[in-house]
Amino acid sequence: MSMRVVIVGGVAAGPKAACRIKRLMPEAKVTMVDRDSLISYGGCGIPYYVGGDVADLEGLLSTSFHMVRDANFFTKVKGLEVLTRTEVTRVDPQAKEVWACNLDTGEEMSLPYDKLVLATGSIPFIPPVPGKDLNNVVPVANLHHAKTIKEMVSQGQVGTAVIVGAGATGLEMAEAMADLWGIEVHIVEAAPQFLPGLADPQMARMLEIRMAEQEDIHLHLGASLEEVLDDGQGNACGVIAGGEKIESDVVIMGCGVRPNTSLAAEASLDLNQRGAILVDDHMCTSDPDIYAGGDCVSIKSMITGEGIFMPAGSLANREGRVIGTNIAGGDARFPGASGSFCIKLFGLSLARTGLNELQAKEAGFAARAVIVAQADRAHFHPDQKMMFLKLVVNETDRRILGLTAVGENGDAVVGRVNAVAGLLAAKATLEDLSNLELAYSPPLGAAVDVLNSAANAAENLLEGRLEPLAPEEFIKRLRDPQGSNTVFIDTRAFANAEPFLEAFGDDWVNIPQETLRERWQEVPKDKNVVLVCNSGVRSYESQLILKAKGYTNTVNLGGGMATMNRWAGSVLPSGDKE
Template sequence: MSLNVLIIGAVAAGPKAGCRIKRLEPDANVTMLDRDNYISYGGCGIPYYVSGDVADLKGLLSTSFHMVRDPQFFKGAKGVDVQTGVEALAIDRAAKKVRVKDLASGHENDLAYDKLVLATGARPFTPPIAGANLQGVWPVGDLHHAQAIKHAVAQGGVGAAAIIGAGATGLEMAEALADLWGVEVHIIERQDQFLLGVLDPDIARMLQTHMAAQDGVSLHLGADVGGILADDEGKARAVVVDGQEIAVDMVIMATGVRPNDELARAAGLELAQRGGIKVNERMQTSDPDIYAAGDCVSVKNILSGKDAYVPAGSLANRMGRVVGTNVCGGQATFPGVLGSFCIKLFGLSAARTGLNEVEARAMGLDVVAPLVVQADRAHFHPDMAMMYVKLVVEKNSRRLLGLSALGDNGDAVVGRVNAMAGLLAKGGELADLSNLELAYSPPLGAAMDILNTAANVAENMIEGRLRSIAIDEFAKRLASDDSCVIVDVRAIDNAGPYLEQLAPKWRHLPQETIAGREGEVPQDRDVLLICNSGARSYEAMRQLAGAGVTNTYNVGGGVAAVKKWGEPILAPKDEN
């Protein structure tokens, strides 16, 4: 008797599981349901459809060979029966049946299964904000929302928009509206950092500085939304932010998503403490004949061992394949997640994997977290750009915990983070990263890659050869006290403008001239050594240590990092 498989949900994990099942067991009966009429689409591409980078909605619905993934495609090319406009109402686990409803006709019936796959995805979360249901207020949850937003903007009636929430979707939508359509965009976030819990605070601050510098983009961080106001026709006309009205023509709610786990909950399946269907490594629920995958599930964080909710199309596809294998009797496993992430905004890319410094310390781990700045290609190649990475390493064990990165060349940024993800998944240690072999050619990489350098910097910190000061602490000490001096070890053409404005607190001692001049370094206060990137200032620290001068601290990332972070040392017209 043929295996009878029912799949609920047809966007990412569901189609992947269904197609995998048919490849492994061509005689299996696979039926896939979805309450929407749009199925198997790239939801992560919505901002790029709104921006015009993806010209037509079919681009998000099509295969790489330009076939639209509709029910006819799945039936003909994959052997999977798809029923759209059909909602699953309840699961009868004892009878192995699902009650379903045709949304057009209202007709209900039962569908039997041998194995059931829940791929019910997630839904946009709307916080309790007055006016959130007004006309002109849109979530970004599906292709219907995408069409409505793009249509409104293309009609020319949107001069200003508020985006509530500074997660990935909100920021990408901000770029889409401001960059192509010239819409004045206000990004409103209740936290002091955007992409909180995703990016390391230093890397996020650099990206925030970049965003704030874009024409037509205003950031409102640490801001409270008091409500959305309506005009006489019931359309959103303004957002109240910290008591002030901001006039807008559109409001986009980008306040995150929640797992669609209600069907599983009603069926008595086990859920994670913070929501999401709980599954084992084989993607089985608490009922061994029911599997779940995609944005509706909670999985394990590989590093912390705790439940994690990480909605992402890439993970959904990987999970779906594991489900398909195991439905057919296989023993595939999904090991968990590292939280790998990347984003590109106005030409600047950021990425992370594993734990950032804040997360690691919150877990009680004793870590070092150097910020390293270096060229992403050979320094002499015209395509090189500076890259900024923050490595997190546990001190005692030297276990690798995470990496965040930022740079203009997104391929370089993502390449380094992906390499680190491979090491983290295998329990990599500091020596593994220090000696990691990476392909090298001047247009594509550096002879001593930034990952190798970051590992060596972390080793120097652990072994006490390097004492580093973070950017925010450097900025505070530069502005507020006389308990330190800054010693610039660059050449005079770099250091000159700083000496003009900030002497005597800012001093000059070129690194190549330190030998024999150690006595010029003050001994009665902290000495903050600085160069362009932190490399020469580290050399200076070691030279001074050899002469018995140990009251020095290296400004991690140097002037380049301080500028990128957005803390002005000099007036803008004077910056070199």
Template sequence: MATTRVVIIGAVALGPKTACRIKRLRPDFDVIMVDQDEYISYGGCGIPYYISGDVSDVNELMSTSFHMLRTPEFFEKAKGVKVLTRTRAESIDRKAKRVWVRNLLTGQEKDLPYDYLVLATGSIPNRLPIPGLDHPRVTSVSNLHEAMAVKEKIAKGEVDKAVIVGAGAIGCEMAEALSDLWGVETTIVEIAPQVLPGVLDTSLARMVQKHLEEHDVTVHLGETVREVAETDEDGPLMVRTDKRELEADLVITAVGVRPNGDLARAAGLAVSPRGGILVNQRLQTSDPSIYAGGDCIEVLHQITAKHFHFPQGSLANRQGRIIGTNIAGGSARFPGSVGTFAVKIFDMAVATAGLTRKAAEAEGFDPVFVLVVQADRAHFYPTQDLMYLAAVVDRKTRRVLGVQGMSHNGDALVGRINALAALLAAKGTVEDLSNLEVAYTPPFASAMDIVNALGNTAENVLDGLNRTVDPEEFEALFFRGKEDDLLCLDVRGPQNAAPFVARFGDRWINIPQETLEERLDQVPRDKKLVVVCNSGVRSYEALLQLRKAGITNALNLQGGVAAVKKSGMVDLSEGES
């Protein structure tokens, strides 16, 4: 009987995982990987940490956990998989089941027969339609070649100023990589009105922006880059936006990626208008003999039930196992994704899953945004720190549509987001969130964990008990607004409230929550009120007390003063907590 032949195009993440899974299940199969690069099976998500110096040697990105370098020889000897590097797949003959390839070093061409074909062609960096992007000091840092070139320039002292175009995850990671260790004067230019657009809602995005600025990264939002020009041969580049000119020794474009489905489209396979290869849950393309996964495909969003592009190394590895299982005769399925995401920005972690409020609105939901600020472990435990956790819930169905958060204790945040991602996929409601079972011990969590507090708050908001105002809405109303009849009722202790009372005078009233019942006569009934405390908990209690007394013109500030300060909305004297 003839040997089953599997050809895999692409050998970075999905390709190697698929190949190794096949060989473990069916060692008699003939598996060959083809990649146009010389570097294979590397952790591309580690590139910012290589440039920053956190990962000292580029070989660490290409090594196994037991420090074996993942070379073609390694795959052939240890895995039984043949690898052709510097070899480009030019076309697919589906009828003959052959892939035409060309060696990029010798120009030699040949065809590779297959019984099964796997497309792991990855993604392509988006390219802005502006002049100057072909300059050698402009790069996207999307592969190891570019990463090594950038690090070499920095290490040689050739980069004093850098401009990063794009404030998405890669842009923010690269800002840290350049400025934290190397001290490069770094500026981010973003066309959207916030950092991490499409990932965070405004409240948390403002906090991330402030965090970047606190680490000496200049952030320009709502600006469009028009041109990158050379001042002279050895001088700095000039990045011209619609608002300013910025000098730069290095320009990094980080404006997203698109799926590389060109080979699939040319072969007549179904692709989306965005170019992503369309697959079923078995990860088969429109040709059942051809599978695809990783950054080149679009996956089903488990909340919207639509296909979307979500390039993540974790998904590629999971999908590679599924493809390998199915080619070997199994029946594995990939159900889709809720878009779980995490990024480290200096000493702050940001993590999300599901939809933002803006995305939920676009999908026809009636979203409610809920923000909670609470210690990530018992408040009395020495290493506790504040966590900022938000949920987007549907008013009609009470389903949790998305979660997002940030915290200095990144592991604590990511662990919670991972748990909540499973809840989103299961179509969990706010009641499920309130009752989600989590492990408790003071060094790791509160007795009422923040995820449960988030569910409780969402319930109260949906039930009309907690009428809220978001931090950015509060800023517009109070700090930048002209509503003379809007007052803040600060229900914290006098020491905490004093700097605000001194700053805002009669517009900022301090009545501690525990004394509110006996001082209700001091609460103006002819003014609009925003009730504030440190986190939004005591102010909720005060809101209920006011309502009981017939004062219904009050709103509770979500996240409290902690969110206001984290967003950089007000700068007061030190010592206020």
């Protein structure tokens, strides 16, 4: 008798596992069940469908050769039995049986299995506030939600929108609605930053500044949703958030997701504290005949070794392949994830991998971090753009713990982060990154790549040569130089320093780095000295010169004024940027 495999869930991990099994075991009977009518779609593309980059829903449902991945496709092309609009109501591990109900006919059915795959994905988190069930309150969890939102905006029903949540989906939806449709968008986020839990707060602020510069975008950070307002006819007409009333025609819930694991819990499978299914590196659950993958599982962090919940289509597909191989008798393993992520908003890209500085400290590492700013290509090439990196390392063993990158050239940003993601899995050290070989050509990279430079800066930090100053502290001292007993030494040419000399008077002094060996005595020893340049390189060299002269009162602005202009918009009272 051929093996019977039942797969619950038909979006990412489920279809991948199903097709892998049929390739390796053509004789197996594989049944894939999903409660939706639409399966195997690119959910991460929803904001781009709403924003018009993807013309129609078929684009999110199609293969690279333009075949729609519907039930008929999987049956005829892949040899699967597919039951859509069919909800699994119970799993009986003792009888090795799945019970399901056809949502259109009410017909109940029993599906016996030899191996079962749970790819039940995640469910959107809806804050438990009054009015959450009103009309025009829409999550962003599937293509039906996407179609609803697109129809509302394309038919001119939305002039103002509230998006609850500044995670990836919420921010991408904000860009889609403001950029294409000219809708006034209010982003409401309980945390004090963009991308909470996903991005380093200092680096996320660069995205916040870019979004705040957009005419139709309004930010409400640190504002918890308290209520969705009723227009008296059962429709949402706004929200109360952070004590403020915000009127809107639609409220989009982008508050993140939770693992959809009710079936697993009822089947007594082991779950973690967040309710995600625990699996081993074969993607097998606590029941040896039940596998699980995708947004419903907990996977291992390659940095800490602890379990993490990281919903992502890329991971789900890799996990699905491992499941399929193992069900077919193989020995594939899923080692875990470094935690890589990327996003692009209004032309500015952010990517990260591993732990940010706060996460690393909370995990017990002796974490130190540096911020560097450097061109992503040869500095003389016309296509070069400034890239900003924050590298996190462990002081005791010099192990790399994480990287966040921000820049205009998104391919360059993601390329650097992807390179480090591979190093994290190998527990690479600063020396590995400092000597990392990267292909070089002026239109594509620099002779000394920004990654090598970040590693070198971190090495200088750990060995006591570099004393950095964080952006927040720089702004604090700049606003009150007398109270902080601070003087700012600008090591750039006079033309760069002139606007700051005019703005900050005696608190800002221009000593170009090339003249410091002759003028070092002009630097006071009885004040806190902040050394400044465009990128942090000349000011670092100035710090070394002063250290050699016996100065112990200097700090170097990490990433220089280029970083501050990206982080703060501008530090000049006039609001001008250099």
